[in-house]
Amino acid sequence: GQQVMQIPQYQHVQEGEDFTTYCNSSTTLSNIQWYKQRPGGHPVFLIQLVKSGEVKKQKRLTFQFGEAKKNSSLHITATQTTDVGTYFCAGRRTNAGKSTFGDGTTLTVKP
Amino acid sequence: DGGITQSPKYLFRKEGQNVTLSCEQNLNHDAMYWYRQDPGQGLRLIYYSQIVNDFQKGDIAEGYSVSREKKESFPLTVTSAQKNPTAFYLCASSTGQGAKGGELFFGEGSRLTVL
Numbered sequence: 001g002q003q004v005m006q007i008p009q010y011q012h013v014q015e016g017e018d019f020t021t022y023c024n025s026s027t028t029l030s031n032i033q034w035y036k037q038r039p040g041g042h043p044v045f046l047i048q049l050v051k052s053g054e055v056k057k058q059k060r061l062t063f064q065f066g067e068a069k070k071n072s073s074l075h076i077t078a079t080q081t082t083d084v085g086t087y088f089c090a091g092r093r094t095n096a097g098k099s100t101f102g103d104g105t106t107l108t109v110k111p
Numbered sequence: 112d113g114g115i116t117q118s119p120k121y122l123f124r125k126e127g128q129n130v131t132l133s134c135e136q137n138l139n140h141d142a143m144y145w146y147r148q149d150p151g152q153g154l155r156l157i158y159y160s161q162i163v164n165d166f167q168k169g170d171i172a173e174g175y176s177v178s179r180e181k182k183e184s185f186p187l188t189v190t191s192a193q194k195n196p197t198a199f200y201l202c203a204s205s206t207g208q209g210a211k212g213g214e215l216f217f218g219e220g221s222r223l224t225v226l
Contacts (some may be wrong), residue, residue, distance in 0.1 A: 006153075010181070035215070042220050045215060048214060063189070088153060088154065090154075090215070097159060098159050098167075099160050104152075108150075
């Protein structure tokens with residue numbers, strides 16, 4: 001079945017440093033979504049990427065979808081303590097009724 | 112306010128007992144999903160439903176059952192056949208339209224502990 005691998009599993013950074021998490025799928029995707037889950041909370045949708053090579057920005061967050069539509073990344077510039085949480089990618093194949101989640105990257109930020 | 116409501120938030124049960132987790136949405140979404148989350152792990156799909164009166168098994172359906180009699184409701188029953196039911200259960204919904212799919216809206220989750 002479809003597999004979505006996400007690395008790293010954990011990332012500890014000093015406030016102000018950058019952070020990147022990577023997502024790789026074993027199959028070509030129709031779209032990929034990114035979610036953030038704060039400690040003790042539930043996942044919240046951040047963004048969806050659909051086009052090959054797509055790049056989207058949300059303030060300090062930059063999302064990329066690979067040319068082959070099999071990988072994606074989320075980059076945070078100059079992390080803040082409010083960025084703490086677990087970031088998940090979720091990939092969906094064409095005509096699939098469901099997405100497959102990666103295991104997430106948990107970010108901690110030291111003030 | 113539109114959203115997804117899960118209940119109960121915390122639930123304790125004894126081994127051998129079935130328990131049903133409630134999930135209700137007023138977003139008029141066609142698709143609904145149940146995920147299980149274990150500490151330090153991602154979300155694993157238990158069951159999903161793309162339309163009323165229809166549902167499909169996800170990756171870890173064994174020991175679970177669902178129903179979708181109404182568009183707004185998708186209850187999950189954790190049966191005694193589930194070997195390790197202690198987990199955080201998340202319900203989600205989406206428009207589920209077409210190949211692009213849709214943003215998943217999650218409830219706040221139900222934390223089940225088997226004593």
